[in-house]
Amino acid sequence: MIYQRLLSFCAITLLIVMLPNWSMAADAVNGKSLFLEKCASCHNINMVSDMTGPALQTAQENWAEYPGAIYEWIRNSEGLAASGNPRAIQMVEWSPSAMTAFENLKDAQIDDILEFVKEKSSAKASGATGTTEDTKITKSESESSPWLGYSLVAVLLLAIALLGRYINSLTRLSQQQAGAVVTAEKSILGVLLGPSVVKLLIFVAVLFGGYTTVNNAIDMGRQQDYAPEQPINFSHKIHSGDNGIDCQYCHDGARRSKHSVIPASNTCINCHANIQKGSKDGTKELIKVYAASGFNPLSNSYLPEDMSGEERANVYKKWLRKTYNKEWKENETTVNKMIDEQLASIKGTYSKPIEWVRVHNLPDHVYFNHAQHVTVGKVKCETCHGEVAEMDVVKQHSPLSMGWCINCHRQTEVQFKDGLNEGKNSPYDGKKNKANAYYTDYKYYEQYHKELDDKKRKGVTVEEIGGLECQKCHY
Ligand code: HEC
Ligand code: HEC
Ligand code: HEC
Ligand code: HEC
Numbered sequence: 001m002i003y004q005r006l007l008s009f010c011a012i013t014l015l016i017v018m019l020p021n022w023s024m025a026a027d028a029v030n031g032k033s034l035f036l037e038k039c040a041s042c043h044n045i046n047m048v049s050d051m052t053g054p055a056l057q058t059a060q061e062n063w064a065e066y067p068g069a070i071y072e073w074i075r076n077s078e079g080l081a082a083s084g085n086p087r088a089i090q091m092v093e094w095s096p097s098a099m100t101a102f103e104n105l106k107d108a109q110i111d112d113i114l115e116f117v118k119e120k121s122s123a124k125a126s127g128a129t130g131t132t133e134d135t136k137i138t139k140s141e142s143e144s145s146p147w148l149g150y151s152l153v154a155v156l157l158l159a160i161a162l163l164g165r166y167i168n169s170l171t172r173l174s175q176q177q178a179g180a181v182v183t184a185e186k187s188i189l190g191v192l193l194g195p196s197v198v199k200l201l202i203f204v205a206v207l208f209g210g211y212t213t214v215n216n217a218i219d220m221g222r223q224q225d226y227a228p229e230q231p232i233n234f235s236h237k238i239h240s241g242d243n244g245i246d247c248q249y250c251h252d253g254a255r256r257s258k259h260s261v262i263p264a265s266n267t268c269i270n271c272h273a274n275i276q277k278g279s280k281d282g283t284k285e286l287i288k289v290y291a292a293s294g295f296n297p298l299s300n301s302y303l304p305e306d307m308s309g310e311e312r313a314n315v316y317k318k319w320l321r322k323t324y325n326k327e328w329k330e331n332e333t334t335v336n337k338m339i340d341e342q343l344a345s346i347k348g349t350y351s352k353p354i355e356w357v358r359v360h361n362l363p364d365h366v367y368f369n370h371a372q373h374v375t376v377g378k379v380k381c382e383t384c385h386g387e388v389a390e391m392d393v394v395k396q397h398s399p400l401s402m403g404w405c406i407n408c409h410r411q412t413e414v415q416f417k418d419g420l421n422e423g424k425n426s427p428y429d430g431k432k433n434k435a436n437a438y439y440t441d442y443k444y445y446e447q448y449h450k451e452l453d454d455k456k457r458k459g460v461t462v463e464e465i466g467g468l469e470c471q472k473c474h475y
């Protein structure tokens with residue numbers, strides 16, 4: 001009886017002590033994902049250095065004079081400047097590049113972002129001056145000192161033990177007064193090792209073990225900014241940025257299937273049959289593409305499948321000798337050495353698929369479909385993958401967390417009707433302000449169409465067509 005009360009007392013105390021912690025952290029955590037999703041492309045996440053947009057460390061102070069205006073600013077900076085707000089006018093002069101309008105951000109979401117900005121800025125102010133380790137975001141920063149939690153638990157446990165002992169003494173006292181036979185009092189150690197306390201300890205351990213395990217499990221596999229070294233120095237910047245090659249030329253799966261698909265090396269040969277030397281790496285990387293595809297750059301044809309490794313090496317040696325003939329005449333030894341190095345780098349890779357290291361990887365229990373987003377949803381690649389065309393090495397731009405998917409589904413309107421979602425703020429690919437046939441002839445959506453026609457709503461979000469239902473994303 002007493003222990004039951006004691007237990008519920010402890011449970012409630014635990015909750016009261018821990019709750020504010022958890023919920024407070026949640027705000028900044030949500031703010032962080034919003035920031036990464038919407039702001040990090042222009043505002044440095046270290047909050048102290050400028051990027052396309054200014055460092056946000058002092059932003060909140062800068063706006064303190066104009067209560068509430070920072071919300072308007074974030075939702076529509078140009079609008080606020082047009083209305084004559086002095087800070088806004090001052091800011092717009094800051095740079096030729098203007099800030100995107102985020103009309104759909106709610107006050108609470110902006111609060112979360114600002115909370116994250118504040119947390120991040122104060123961490124920077126008290127810590128080392130953050131200069132370069134800016135964009136690297138690791139999970140460690142969200143682990144707001146676990147020791148705080150542990151020491152709280154320790155203090156609580158001590159309190160429980162003492163309280164238990166106190167109650168025990170009281171009971172004994174009243175028993176004595178009533179003249180009952182009283183067993184010898186247990187020592188502190190006896191109480192601490194007593195079955196109830198041990199049970200309680202196990203309970204608490206399981207609770208916290210579970211909490212941390214789940215937390216770690218959540219972080220596992222999430223590797224924002226992950227940019228592994230690839231077997232071939234393939235640059236999206238050179239291909240899509242400098243040479244304007246369309247993403248779907250290589251990733252044609254994105255349009256029509258679940259997966260975007262990494263192109264097979266034969267796709268590379270379409271162009272590299274002719275482009276045999278890069279302006280940066282020369283033949284150093286391209287030779288790997290040829291070896292993997294079994295391609296003979298000398299004769300512009302594929303090598304016979306049964307050709308031995310040695311014979312293949314000879315073909316590539318001849319090609320390199322020819323390619324670097326001019327340099328060879330000037331400095332034989334250096335060129336020979338370079339040729340040997342390049343031949344060594346392809347040894348054993350003949351006619352084997354290139355082993356690209358996977359960058360993005362959702363857990364197996366999640367269902368994600370590219371075609372649904374790219375073809376049906378008309379979401380731009382860059383909305384999820386960042387400015388890939390500017391990356392020499394691809395990195396994971398988005399957190400790929402459940403919150404990330406859900407946030408976008410809450411905020412993004414589907415192409416429900418002609419003319420919706422136009423403008424530069426749209427995550428869509430620009431030309432697509434046509435309604436999706438998917439929704440126009442669907443009886444199920446009659447209500448939404450009616451409300452749209454009656455101007456009772458401005459759009460229909462992914463959430464409203466069921467994009468938050470667990471089974472849509474989970475097997
Ligand atoms: C496309 C780039 C871009 C994005 C995305 C962006 N900003 Fe900005 N931001 C700017 C630029 C540029 C300025 C400087 C003012 C101007 O020229 O519009 C600015 C200014 C600001 C300021 C004013 C700073 C000060 O010191 O007064 C705040 C606050 C701000 N941004 C917050 C945000 C938040 C929050 C987000 C995400 C929801 C965001 N920005 C997303 C480019 C961007
Ligand atoms: C010339 C072919 C080519 C073009 C064009 C191209 N890619 Fe790629 N992409 C690749 C190859 C090869 C890889 C695997 C190597 C790597 O990760 O760098 C890759 C990898 C990726 C990845 C990482 C895949 C993973 O492992 O998770 C993303 C994301 C991506 N590309 C997006 C894009 C986007 C967006 C564009 C358009 C701006 C684009 N690609 C244009 C060939 C191409
Ligand atoms: C649509 C044409 C096209 C396709 C397809 C293509 N490339 Fe390229 N690639 C280019 C162009 C253009 C260059 C720039 C050549 C230069 O540096 O002048 C280039 C350069 C390169 C370079 C050399 C970079 C340097 O400067 O040294 C490498 C390596 C390369 N590509 C690998 C690949 C791989 C791997 C694939 C297949 C996944 C591929 N390319 C597919 C057009 C293409
Ligand atoms: C709505 C967000 C979103 C959009 C839009 C999007 N991707 Fe992805 N992409 C993802 C996610 C999430 C993954 C990880 C999928 C997985 O692990 O199963 C991924 C994975 C990839 C991969 C790795 C191979 C694969 O399919 O798993 C490539 C390549 C890729 N995307 C390219 C593109 C290209 C190119 C576009 C535009 C045509 C594009 N993506 C548009 C979210 C997106």
Ligand code: HEC
Nearest residue numbers: 367368376377383404405408412414462465466467472473
């Ligand atoms: C940038 C915004 C964005 C992100 C991020 C995003 N989605 Fe979506 N998603 C959309 C849009 C837009 C649609 C609606 C497509 C359409 O018109 O049916 C959609 C639709 C879907 C649907 C179909 C829903 C339905 O009711 O038919 C699934 C499933 C889905 N997304 C899964 C995911 C998963 C899983 C992730 C995270 C890994 C994710 N999405 C991230 C924008 C996004």
Ligand code: HEC
Nearest residue numbers: 217218221222363366400401402405406467468469470473
């Ligand atoms: C829009 C897509 C989407 C919807 C809807 C969705 N999830 Fe998830 N869920 C994800 C993604 C993506 C992950 C993987 C997150 C990661 O790896 O960090 C995930 C992970 C999880 C996990 C594992 C823990 C974790 O965070 O990794 C659980 C449990 C889960 N979801 C439960 C649910 C439940 C219950 C619902 C319905 C209320 C739901 N999900 C709806 C996309 C979704």
